[in-house]
Amino acid sequence: MATAIREFDPKDMAQHPDSYFRREYVWELPVRISHWVNAACLIVLFLTGIYISHPILAPSGEAYKNFVMGRVRQIHFISAMVFMVSFLVRVYWFWMGNNYSRSGFPFVWRPSWWRDLFRQATDYLKLERGHVHLGHNSLGGLVYTLFVVALGWAQMFTGFALYSETNPSGFFGRVFGWVLPFLGGSFQARMWHHTFAWGFVVFAILHVYVILYDSTQYGNGLITSIISGYKFYKRGDLKHDRWVS
Numbered sequence: 001m002a003t004a005i006r007e008f009d010p011k012d013m014a015q016h017p018d019s020y021f022r023r024e025y026v027w028e029l030p031v032r033i034s035h036w037v038n039a040a041c042l043i044v045l046f047l048t049g050i051y052i053s054h055p056i057l058a059p060s061g062e063a064y065k066n067f068v069m070g071r072v073r074q075i076h077f078i079s080a081m082v083f084m085v086s087f088l089v090r091v092y093w094f095w096m097g098n099n100y101s102r103s104g105f106p107f108v109w110r111p112s113w114w115r116d117l118f119r120q121a122t123d124y125l126k127l128e129r130g131h132v133h134l135g136h137n138s139l140g141g142l143v144y145t146l147f148v149v150a151l152g153w154a155q156m157f158t159g160f161a162l163y164s165e166t167n168p169s170g171f172f173g174r175v176f177g178w179v180l181p182f183l184g185g186s187f188q189a190r191m192w193h194h195t196f197a198w199g200f201v202v203f204a205i206l207h208v209y210v211i212l213y214d215s216t217q218y219g220n221g222l223i224t225s226i227i228s229g230y231k232f233y234k235r236g237d238l239k240h241d242r243w244v245s
Contacts, residue, residue, distance in 0.1 A: 021232040026100045026134050027225055034090040035226055038148075041083035042200055045155075048076040049197055080159055087152050100134065104141020113138050124213075132218050132237040140210070147203035151196055158193040162186065 027035075051057075051072050059066040093101050107113040117138040119131065124139075136144065161179035164172035165186060183189045215222045225231040 021219070021234055023230050023232050024134060025229050026231045027229045028093070028097050028101065029229070030089060030093040031097060031101055032226055032229060034086045034093070037086040038083060038090070041079045041086065042204075044079040045076060045083065046197055046200065048072050048079070049194070052076060053194055077163060080156075080163075083152075084156055084160075087156070103133065103135025104137060104144060106138070106142050106145050117142065127217070132220060132233065134220075134231050134233050134237065143203070143206065147199055147206075151199045151203075154196050155193065158183070158189050158196065161189055162193060 052069070055069060055072075057068050059068055095102075120137045120139040123131070133140075157176060157179050160172050161176040164170065164175075164177050165180075167173055168177055180186055180189050183192055211222050214220070219232065220237075221228075221230065221232045
């Protein structure tokens with residue numbers, strides 16, 4: 001049996017505005033591209049990093065005829081370079097993009113930020129729609145800051161410091177070489193790099209759960225928005241994210 005779709009009635013919308021969704025362009029193209037590039041790079045980096053730390057393949061024949069670990073490390077390093085470029089593009093667009101590019105920034109010195117943080121957490125615990133931000137809310141912004149921005153910088157500094165060991169007097173050695181003695185040596189830096197990687201796994205699990213929950217609970221097109229850039233909102237939702245004011 002076919003589903004009957006009610007014809008749009010402007011008069012009904014005027015009388016019942018809360019029942020209708022509006023659409024707004026939220027995520028600009030650089031934000032969407034960097035999101036998917038970062039996601040792909042992190043998957044490749046994690047899988048290759050796990051193999052580098054615990055190699056499980058045992059190719060047959062003489063060692064000089066095989067280059068499995070070398071290829072895995074090569075893929076790991078290339079992915080790291082791509083991730084760094086994409087990460088820096090996103091940092092640049094944080095300043096140059098629209099307000100939604102900066103939404104959710106943790107203004108920890110503002111009482112209003114803390115109120116929004118606890119309000120959002122309470123809404124999630126109650127499993128209620130609650131108030132909705134078109135951009136990132138305070139809770140989402142805090143999670144992104146800790147698990148993406150902070151971990152991203154930590155991984156790049158420790159990773160490129162380890163990479164610099166192949167040429168200590170080169171560019172990466174001059175820029176990142178100080179990280180190794182700062183953390184207590186190569187082994188300690190490698191362990192921190194490995195530990196930080198698991199933080200992205202924790203984030204990925206939380207991230208996928210929340211976007212599935214929000215998309216079904218709020219009906220705001222959260223999943224498709226990272227492809228099209230458009231999100232949907234109802235009257236009363238927090239549509240105008242602010243950066244400074």
